[in-house]
Amino acid sequence: MAVSGLLMLGYLVAHVMGNLKVFFGPREFNEYGHWLRTMGAPVLHEEWALWIVRLVLLATVAAHAVSAYQLSRRDIKARPVAYAHKRRRASYATRTMRWGGVIIALFIVWHILDLTTLTVNENAQPGHPYENVVATFSTWYGNVVYITAMLAVGLHVRHGFWSAAQTLGAGSASRDRALKAVASGLALVLTAGFIAVPVAVMTGVVS
Amino acid sequence: MKLKLRVWRQRDAAATGEMAAYEVDGVSEDMSFLEMLDTLNEELLLRGEDPIAFDHDCREGICGACGLVINGDAHGPERTTACQLHMRSFRDGDTIDVEPWRAAAFPVIKDLVVDRSAFDRIIQAGGYVSAPTGAAPEAHATPVPKPDADFAFEHAECIGCGACVAACPNGSAMLFTSAKVNHLNVLPQGVPERETRVLDMVATMDAEGFGGCTLAGECATACPKGIPLPSIAAMNKEWLRANRKVKR
Ligand code: HEM
Ligand code: SF4
Ligand code: FES
Numbered sequence: 451m452a453v454s455g456l457l458m459l460g461y462l463v464a465h466v467m468g469n470l471k472v473f474f475g476p477r478e479f480n481e482y483g484h485w486l487r488t489m490g491a492p493v494l495h496e497e498w499a500l501w502i503v504r505l506v507l508l509a510t511v512a513a514h515a516v517s518a519y520q521l522s523r524r525d526i527k528a529r530p531v532a533y534a535h536k537r538r539r540a541s542y543a544t545r546t547m548r549w550g551g552v553i554i555a556l557f558i559v560w561h562i563l564d565l566t567t568l569t570v571n572e573n574a575q576p577g578h579p580y581e582n583v584v585a586t587f588s589t590w591y592g593n594v595v596y597i598t599a600m601l602a603v604g605l606h607v608r609h610g611f612w613s614a615a616q617t618l619g620a621g622s623a624s625r626d627r628a629l630k631a632v633a634s635g636l637a638l639v640l641t642a643g644f645i646a647v648p649v650a651v652m653t654g655v656v657s
Numbered sequence: 658m659k660l661k662l663r664v665w666r667q668r669d670a671a672a673t674g675e676m677a678a679y680e681v682d683g684v685s686e687d688m689s690f691l692e693m694l695d696t697l698n699e700e701l702l703l704r705g706e707d708p709i710a711f712d713h714d715c716r717e718g719i720c721g722a723c724g725l726v727i728n729g730d731a732h733g734p735e736r737t738t739a740c741q742l743h744m745r746s747f748r749d750g751d752t753i754d755v756e757p758w759r760a761a762a763f764p765v766i767k768d769l770v771v772d773r774s775a776f777d778r779i780i781q782a783g784g785y786v787s788a789p790t791g792a793a794p795e796a797h798a799t800p801v802p803k804p805d806a807d808f809a810f811e812h813a814e815c816i817g818c819g820a821c822v823a824a825c826p827n828g829s830a831m832l833f834t835s836a837k838v839n840h841l842n843v844l845p846q847g848v849p850e851r852e853t854r855v856l857d858m859v860a861t862m863d864a865e866g867f868g869g870c871t872l873a874g875e876c877a878t879a880c881p882k883g884i885p886l887p888s889i890a891a892m893n894k895e896w897l898r899a900n901r902k903v904k905r
Contacts (some may be wrong), residue, residue: 477872521869528761528868534663534676537729539826540782540873549873613872616887619894623887 453523454514454613459636467644472656476580477509483579510537511558516549540608543609550602556598564592587651596648604639604641658684658717658744661752662697664709665687667765670772674765676754686745690733691723693717693744694755710768716740718881721816724823726756731820731879738818738881755800758823762830762866767895773819782861783854784837786846805843812840814882824879827868832876834862835892836884844896852899857895 458642468486472479490499539545560570564586568574573585586592611633615621621629659682667674675705681697688696691713698708714722718741727733734741748755753767763771781833801809820832841847847854871891877886 521871525829525868525871526825528866529759529826530760530761533726533729533756533759534665535726535729535756539824541873543875544871545826550715616872616890617893619890619897621887621890623885626887 451514451517451615454510454517455610455614458514460505462603462640463608466640469647470643472580472583473650479583480578481578483560511555515551515555518548523547524549524569530624539589541609543546543605546602546605547609550606553602553608554599557595557602560595561599583647584651584657587648593652597645600641600644602639603644607640608637611636658686658747658749660684660693660750662749662755663763664753664755664769665757666709666768668767669806670764670766676756686743688726688744689716689740690725690742692738692785694900697704710770712770713740716902718821719814719816721818723816724758724771724818724820726758726823727756728754729757731823732818734879739817749794758819760819760828760867762828763819763822771819773817775867776817776819776830779830779834779858779861780837780904782857783850784841785850786841786844787849788846799817799845801844803824809840809843812836812884812888816882817886818881819873820879820881821876821884824875825868825870826875827871829864829870830865830867831870831883831889831892832880832886834858835888838892838895839888851895852903854867855892855895855899856903859892875901 468482471482474639486500487497561568562570565579568576568582571582571585574582587596612621612629615629615633647656659680663676664679665674666677679697681693681700684696691711691716694709701708708836712722712724714720716723718738721738724732725739725823727739727742732739734746735742751880757765757769757771758761758771760771762775766772779822785836812835815833817833819833821832821868822828825832838858841854842851872886874886877884877888
């Protein structure tokens, strides 16, 4: 959980920085999209580096989902009889880890069909990522799907980052506040950074 | 005070239980929660009914025998044991739900009594130090740095009540096990078994059917002895270290 989660988190930080290049206009953003395909060259053949990143990500998502499934099964089995007196347990971010994770997984599928394979993106043209992003956020459902998923990512990271630090033994009483602050900071930066793009398209800042 | 109670009644381990409603009158706010249950039980005995079974021993918050989930909170609304919880925490006319610890690893024996021997087996797996017998050694022979002594004492406070398991949404025993591991692993007396202790206690904890930790933090909120949540990270650190040191 912790190692795969942190690897994906590292990817998300790189991803949000790349996305924000959309604010520097179509030329720079499309060049960046092109570079993703040629990075590693001339040592590597075109798209090799990209495929390595994709395979590593696929492996981490799979590892994360499988361990989440196993952990959840075990946790549900450990409390076979529920309390008659119900009350909310743990913080909102903590309680929504399971369903939030499922929402994020479904989002990843939609996201790939939308902006990588362009299957569900009407008006999309291959090789024009900037225009495709604008096309996505010109539909109401595109905005709803992305903004909902990014709020889920923020919550997931807020509990997940701090939790992973505990799992890896990095937590301590004296470091607790700092770790929580980093977790909230990362969650906020990621969510705000990702949401900035649909908001910019909606308000016409990016078109 | 006059109170309405809904109490889990279950004849034996095999029976299916249910919440049963009772009324208790003449409850003083100076009574402990267990004394309130004693009052009800006296009435039940006079009526020829089976009294409510619950665990207790010292009734002064140090043995860890008592354990009730009161209105959904392990040991009730105050940060103390059920035996040290006073009725002044409730108001006249309140309805109070009383349930046993709920965990696969803590099966109900009768009413509010659960079998906590899974904890004993975790202790047997490594919650001890090997010491040569004989007269007590001279106290200054083994110096312990003050911060280590404080850390050990903080964790030695765990009374093994199981409230952490009862409060955890996953029925996990990480707080209990971490209290025991940290208490001994930081002391020079615990060094000979430092690696095997954490590996064996965690393995036994898993084998007993406790849930996995998701750092929800409910355990540390419920713990009557204030074992802090970072204790779990400290145990994880010991466990990772032991795995690096011991190849098995
Ligand atoms: C396939 C989609 C995903 C699913 C099904 C999923 C599900 C889960 C679940 C169930 C947990 C368990 C923790 C708990 O219950 O408290 C968890 C933890 C975590 N997740 Fe995800 N998640 C997904 C995607 C992500 C993504 C995209 C990231 C990266 C930002 C991420 C980062 C983390 C981290 C760092 C943890 C904490 C690990 C730990 O507790 O040691 N997850 N996830
Ligand atoms: S850690 Fe706290 S709640 Fe858990 S058994 Fe020890 S004293 Fe009880
Ligand atoms: S009866 Fe001993 S701690 Fe409550």
